[in-house]
Amino acid sequence: MNKLLTPEQIQTFKDIGEKIDAKKINPIIEQAQTVELKTTLGDRFYFDVLANKDNADYAPLFSGCSFTYFDINYYQDGLNSLLADYFMSKYVLQINTNFTPFGATIKLGANGEPADRNSLKDISTQQLQLAGSRWEIIRLYLNANPTLFPNWKNNIYGSESAPAGDRTFRFRKI
Template sequence: MDLLVQKSDFQNITQIAHHCDFEVLEQYILERQNLDLVKLLGNSFYVDVIENRENVEYKDLLDGSKFTIECGGKTKTLIHFGLKRVLIHYAYAAYIYRKSFVDTPFSVVVKQSEDSIPVSPSDLKVVHDENRKMAYSYWKMTLEYLCANEDEFSNFDETLCSGCTACKCSCGGNGCSKCKGGKTDGTRRNKVKVIKKDD
């Protein structure tokens, strides 16, 4: 299975060591990709993302972008940071919490050196939980993008859009008959303009 993120994607986002063993990090990326992302996206849409990752619409979904929606007669610009950012924080949470445990012939041990003291499991759990919360916050922003652009993604489950800003704005508010719990009655939504992320 192709990894959606590489070691370089972690730069300026999380604190991984320069000498990080990327083979170990890859295990956590793949684990979280196969569990967290599949759960968030749904199995069918996850396959679409993997297979279409080079297409423009999917690159914006993966890397993040600015986009506009029509809301109450006004144009609003929103931003999301992409599925890669979501995956990075999920993978980092697992990596930071479990990487120091090493399986040996004698048992599972914690790596340490003369000049270091291992961080307590409770402190690692705090960092783990914080990164999972960040991942989910980034996911909610990315979900706004998906809901605003659902016509571009045929296998995206639009029922996930219940209560999102893009749905409310497109429908003119919660009471609109066009939008019930995130579902549409087949009427096409206002076209959303995607603004490329600055390099």
């Protein structure tokens, strides 16, 4: 898997604790990237981003930057921040669960108790809302730079909606 973020980089965006359990975090990063980010960017542009993750021209897209679009100054937070939001929406729902040969168990701390599942769902939904807000500005940045990101401009599903014959339903369980 060609990951765009490492657990240590996620830690700079989100409070995931001091001790990083890479065995648990890496699959969640992979899931957030291949499900949420790929769907958001569209196939063509997603694979273009993966191929150019070390390209200096793409660095502002990843880390964020200021830009002007139709004479208005904006700041976009970057794909790394967007992916961290997608990661967090999945992380809060999965992190306290351990899979054992005897089934799934919930981790109980010595001085605490697990958070209510509905509270975790609310946090997950808030992270997805934050991601949606970030994405609106990132999309403006991509639209403002069509020559820099030609695969965004030519992306089949990068526009507002897919062509009528290619529309699909997306179900999400939170």
